[in-house]
Amino acid sequence: MKRLFLFVFWGCAVGLCAFASKTPIQEHVLLYSSVDQHGDSLTLSGKVCIPSDKPAKGIMLIPHYTISSNDEAPSNKLTTDAKYFQDDYVLLLPDFIGYGVTWERVHPYLHGELTARNCVDMYMSALPMLDSMALNIPLDSIYLFGFSQGGATALWTLKLIEEEYADKIHVIKCFAGGGPYDVAATYDHALATNYVFLPLVIPMLVLGTDAAYDLNLNRSDFFTPKMEKAYKKYIEDKKHGITSIYFSLPNHKVSHWLTKQAMDKSCPQTQKLYEGLVRSSLVYDTKCPSWTPQAPIYVFHSTKDNVVTIQCAEHLRRCYPDLPNITYDFGDYGSHMKASYIFYRRVRDMLE
Numbered sequence: 001m002k003r004l005f006l007f008v009f010w011g012c013a014v015g016l017c018a019f020a021s022k023t024p025i026q027e028h029v030l031l032y033s034s035v036d037q038h039g040d041s042l043t044l045s046g047k048v049c050i051p052s053d054k055p056a057k058g059i060m061l062i063p064h065y066t067i068s069s070n071d072e073a074p075s076n077k078l079t080t081d082a083k084y085f086q087d088d089y090v091l092l093l094p095d096f097i098g099y100g101v102t103w104e105r106v107h108p109y110l111h112g113e114l115t116a117r118n119c120v121d122m123y124m125s126a127l128p129m130l131d132s133m134a135l136n137i138p139l140d141s142i143y144l145f146g147f148s149q150g151g152a153t154a155l156w157t158l159k160l161i162e163e164e165y166a167d168k169i170h171v172i173k174c175f176a177g178g179g180p181y182d183v184a185a186t187y188d189h190a191l192a193t194n195y196v197f198l199p200l201v202i203p204m205l206v207l208g209t210d211a212a213y214d215l216n217l218n219r220s221d222f223f224t225p226k227m228e229k230a231y232k233k234y235i236e237d238k239k240h241g242i243t244s245i246y247f248s249l250p251n252h253k254v255s256h257w258l259t260k261q262a263m264d265k266s267c268p269q270t271q272k273l274y275e276g277l278v279r280s281s282l283v284y285d286t287k288c289p290s291w292t293p294q295a296p297i298y299v300f301h302s303t304k305d306n307v308v309t310i311q312c313a314e315h316l317r318r319c320y321p322d323l324p325n326i327t328y329d330f331g332d333y334g335s336h337m338k339a340s341y342i343f344y345r346r347v348r349d350m351l352e
Contacts, residue, residue: 024052025086029075032125034118037108037212045075045100046122049091060089060143063153068200068242073099084344094122109208110183110280112156119157144174147340151179159291177300177343180308182284182315184277189309190254191263197307199249199257203231209276221269227257288319297326300343307336
């Protein structure tokens with residue numbers, strides 16, 4: 001079965017503050033079998049974290065936010081959001097394709113369907129190890145949690161579980177914060193405002209969507225010379241962290257990095273790209289998925305988000321305006337970064 005590929009133009013959150021754990025944890029790198037965007041088998045990696053000195057309260061699957069270096073992959077470094085829950089929960093932290101053991105591959109940025117499959121495959125592969133540890137928690141019941149790219153992936157993962165694994169996996173609750181559920185809307189917003197918070201996502205978007213759908217796009221149609229130079233210097237080798245790249249690329253004008261034809265949706269090459277973005281969207285403006293969520297969901301988004309437009313969350317609420325199991329929390333929580341920490345603390349408090 002040929003699988004799709006995904007990108008988010010601005011689907012990123014960066015962990016910059018320290019979070020001190022009170023409980024020692026066991027960390028295990030897990031290698032497991034999954035599939036790529038073409039449906040071909042491959043081995044992926046991830047990390048399983050288990051509290052050492054007290055019983056775990058349950059299992060939490062956390063798809064990660066946008067990263068740029070392989071050193072930031074969960075199998076190599078505990079992500080900031082995971083640190084908020086490591087004291088109390090068994091954490092399943094998958095590396096996305098393009099990181100961990102597959103770091104040499106193009107990362108299918110924001111391909112929700114594919115990344116959800118990779119996440120569920122990690123959970124299923126971790127079960128024998130968790131079962132052998134006699135953790136005294138229900139292994140078939142999990143929380144889903146993610147912010148930004150991880151927030152969209154969390155909802156895609158819920159969709160996959162409820163459609164194909166409902167008899168095997170019970171989702172207690174899904175927490176989705178700051179997610180690009182409408183990938184195409186992030187592109188539209190960037191063109192309308194001529195603003196991109198993280199220029200590095202431009203090549204991630206173009207190259208990821210190209211690889212996902214075999215679009216045969218030409219980089220020269222999309223990258224300005226400055227973008228091409230920045231891509232080769234800071235992004236291609238996946239050795240530079242997202243914070244380092246942010247300060248290395250201080251110009252936030254889209255027109256500085258994207259060509260005129262890339263900003264013109266009437267151009268044939270740009271149309272092909274945009275069609276890929278629509279296919280990668282869980283919701284798209286007035287388009288709603290055929291799936292109706294059954295598990296409780298908490299959707300958090302700042303109205304002042306400077307990375308993932310609030311339109312993404314608004315389009316999601318438009319599709320599901322009256323479902324009693326979905327709670328929407330939209331407010332002025334500041335920038336994407338500031339909102340991420342509010343979201344982490346709020347969910348931790350809910351669970352406590």
